[in-house]
Amino acid sequence: MTTWLETCQQQLLRLEKTSVLADKLITLANKTGVDIPSDLLNRLNIERPRLNRQLDRLHANRFEVAVIGLEKAGKSALLNAWLEQEILPSARERCTFTSTEIWSAQTEQDQALFIQYYSKEEISKLQLQRRDALLGTLSERERKEIQEDFDDTEKHLSKILEFGKQKAGFTQKFIDIGEISEQLQSAVFKNRAQSLAIKRIQLKTVRLRSDRDIIFHDVPGFNSGILMHAEQAIERLKNCDAIIYAKEMKQPSVTGPEKEMLAIADSEDPSVKVSDKVFVVLTQADAMDDQIDFKDTYDKHRSYWPSVPERRMIPVCARAHLVEFGIPSEDTLRRTKSADDKAKMKKLGITDGMAILKDSINYYIDNERAGVLERRCDALVGAIRQIANEVLFKLEPIYGVFDETELHEDDLLGKEFNQWWGREWQRIKKDFDTWYAEVIQGRKEADAAGSEHEELIALRAAYDEKIEAILSNLQTAKPDELKRIYTAGGTISMPDPREGNYKIREELFREIQKKFETELTDQLALALQTLIDQIARKTQTLLWETEEVRKTLLHSDADEALEQARIRNGFQVLFLRFSRGAVEAFIAKPLQARERLLNERSAEIKTLEAFYQGSDKVKREGGLTCYLRHGVWTEPANTDADISRTRAQEKPGAKTPAQEAAPIKKVLEGSEKMLEPANFESVVEEITGDIDALQDYLKNSVFYAAGFITYCNQELERIRNRFKEMEDNDRQWIGIIRTAVKYERNPNIPYSIAHTRRDFRMRREIALELKEVRDTCTNVF
Incomplete structure (x- = not known):
């Protein structure tokens, strides 16, 4: 076998x-x-x-199981009993028509809860469908529930839309499944706005068989009266390998909505009937009065499913199972008493049925489904x-x-086509070069000087904004965090300023480097990608909107995302090459410990000075070296009095020029270092000044040293040259256009075959x- x-x-x-x-x-x-x-x-x-x-x-x-049944048929209680944890809401209050999926996880570390929300457009569509449903024929209960959903959505609309803005949804990892109980209960029916916003819940747990890739779909919606719910339910039924059909034991009949469910499942597999893959789970089996009542009712159910093997028609007491294992919710305890459950099942001559159900499904997975x-x-x-x-x-x-x-x-498509194409290609190249010069390079005439494209101007602004955002939101630079790091390792009353300074800078240096490596280059790459897309759109227009043009030009026949990743990596390499030196110079060491760095990194420091484009003349004419060595912005040739005035202007409340002159003179003569910060406030003042200086040089020096604009222009030139060389050298465009003409794929091409x-x-x-x-x-x- x-x-x-x-x-x-x-x-x-x-x-x-x-x-x-x-x-x-x-x-x-x-x-x-x-x-x-x-x-x-x-x-x-x-x-x-x-x-x-x-x-x-x-x-x-994967093995996908659709758990179906009318609302309140006991699907959630059944799944809770399977998981042996009352995790899915099954309270008496009506829950929303939320699609719940339970996935098998191979290890405890793989376990997670994921919640996906409806978009703003889907919320609007749902409201329209509720309004349409209310105009149709409904039972009193259906009308009440749909009206309630409609009114509550209008009432909580702003909060619902806030959830919808979470494009990535909500994710929570867990080890014990009980950790997510409160979050799940609150989301589904305690927080009304959130429950109306939820589209899909995915729960990965080791409580399903970890040796198989199994998914249980809790499929609601067939009797909701809402089209979107029914469409979601139909889609899940079409993809299922087996069906767990939850049916109340006391209701031995098949209603209209139930017939629809089963008909859909039946129509997907003409060769495999529903009876070949369905498990009829008779829920709330302990509600029967006695063994005779139980047997008569069971036989009536059997009459509706004569082709289903008896091992796949299973009476189940899900809540009794939860009570037996000591894992019921308060709601379940209110509605069920453990002693009564045991006595009732003994009276009926049945068990809670969960072990039988699991064995039946496992047997199907291991044997029958093949x-x-x-x-x-x-x-x-x-x-x-x-x-x-x-x-x-x-x-x-x-x-x-x-x-x-x-x-x-x-x-x-022989000689005549080749002659036609030769003329067309020369025209296309000329039109492309003219457009590129005017739109991308910004030239008014062929021989005129170009101007920077507006997208590249915006790139500089986006870069500055990102630098400011990163440096203004550093976790390490927050007051409480600075104080914590400063006092760590020493006594709270007498911390060591030098040690505190070193520790703060060590963590600050690490955080800045990490953020620069992961958060900065996406916006730069996006600006360049906008221009590349513009060129691709133009080439496609010139080649009569032929479909294959873009993917051929941009290598997207393999994976355009790889090309975009290469561009992002290019920006990152350029930025880190110069920003690492700047961060090390300003942040890595306190003022009193930079002499070795100034000697070893003198070339990088002079590069930063040389590329500085800010308005402060001092910062690009030797002032950086002076600042890193002495903590003041001044040219080496300045007098002692100039330096004293600079210190007094930059630090309100500083000493008078007369008081400052002597120490600064010693600094410039190299005979004595500046006094180290003596307390927490002076350490923070020194570090804050260094962060401000780092931000200035990142914006006004590193940007130009890295050559972002040059890199962008080189990439754009590469795309431009590739477009022309693909025909001039490789004859690729003629092949694409010939194929489109031959198979009549593009009526825009002005060439026809008799x-x-x-x-x-x-x-x-x-x-x-x-x-x-x-x-x-x-x-x-």
Whole structure:
């Protein structure tokens, strides 16, 4: 007996071959049009999506179970009992129609809760559908619930939309599943605004079998009266491998909404009936009066499901299971008494049924589902092969088969096309160069000087804003954090200023470096990408909006994201090359400990001075070295009195010039260092001044030293030259345009083939493709 994995591999090989055959049939249908009957095309359009969905499931190697049933049928209580933790809301209050997925996690570290919210547009769509539903025929309960949802949405709309702004949703990791109970309960029904905003909940837990990739879909919505809920439910039913159908034990009948659910599940698999993959779980089984009542009711359920094996029709007492294992919620305890549950089940002669249900599903996973998969794949392969044979029967008498000797005759796109294209390409190149000079380079005339593009001007502004944002939001530079670091390691009453200074700078240096490595370059790359997109759009326009132009120009036939990542990396390398030296110079060491750095990094410091473009003349004419050595901005040739005045101006409340003159003179003579900061406030003052100086040089020196604008212009020139060289050197554009003309893919191209020659070409191509279809059909087993 083959294993499940072996069966998957065998069926995957079959379906991939069948998929190739289906694609060939679709290609033929597009070319031959009316020659294939519409009913045959309709069958192909039905079977192809089914084939795709099954291929996706096989590639993912997941086992997806849809848990269905009417609202309040006990689905959430059933899943809670399966997980042995009352984690999913099952309170008496009505919960919203939220799609809940439970995924198996292989390890405890993989466990997580994820909540996805509706977008603003989806909220508006839901409100419109609720309004439409209220105008239709509804039961009193349905009308009340939909009206309640509509009114509550209007009431809490601003809060609901706030949740919708969380594009990435909410994620919480956990080890014990109880850690997320409060968060989940609050989200689903305690916080009304949040519950109305939730679209999907995904829970990954080791409480499902960790040796299988399993997903349980709690599928609501069939009796909600809201179209979007029903559409979500239908989509999940189409993708399921098995169904857990929660049905109240006391209701041995199948209602209208339930029939709809089962019909949808049945229609997806013509070869696999619902009875082959359904588990009928009779919930709240302990509600029966006695064994006779229980047996009569059970037999009535059996009458609705004669084809379902008895091992897949299971009475379950989910709340009794929760109480038995000591894990019920307060709501469950209010509604159930442990002693009563045990006595009632003993009276009925049943267990809570959870162990039986798990064993039944595990048996299906390990044994029965392989046979179900084989039958499903047999039907898909058979349906596509049948369609292929009927297509061949219709088309082969019409198109016949061409001899191999005719395959190279009648060059439909020969000398005449080449001459036309040669003229067009020269025109396209001239138009492109003129546009590039005017729009990208900003030249008024061909020989005039260019001006910086507005996107590159904006790039400088975005860079400055990002620098300011990073340095103004440093965690280490917050007052409380500075105080904590300063006092760490020493006594609170007498901390060591020098040690505190070093510790603050060490953490500050580490934080700044990390932020610069991870947060800065995306905005720069975005500005450049905008211009690259502009060039790509222009080239596509010049080549008559032919689809393949952009992906060929930008390498996106492989992965355009790789090209964008290369650009981001280029910005990052340029920035870090110069910013690392600046951060080290200003932040790494206190003022009194920079002598070695000044000697070892003198070249980098002079580079920063040389590229400085700020308005302060001192900062680009030797002032940086003086600041790093002495803590003041001044030119080396300045007098002692000048320096004293500078110190007094920069630090309100500083000593008088007369008081400062002597120490500064000693500093400049190199005979004595400036006094170290003696307390926390003076340490913070020194560090704050260094952060301000770092920000100034990052904005007015590193930006220019890194050559961002030059890098952008080089990248744009590379794209420009690539566009022209792809034709001048490699003749790629002529190939793309020739193919588009040959197969009539682009009516915008001003070149046409005579009808008789086109008809000859088409008939020959169809004949060859028919041969391929017959060969492929033979190889599909």
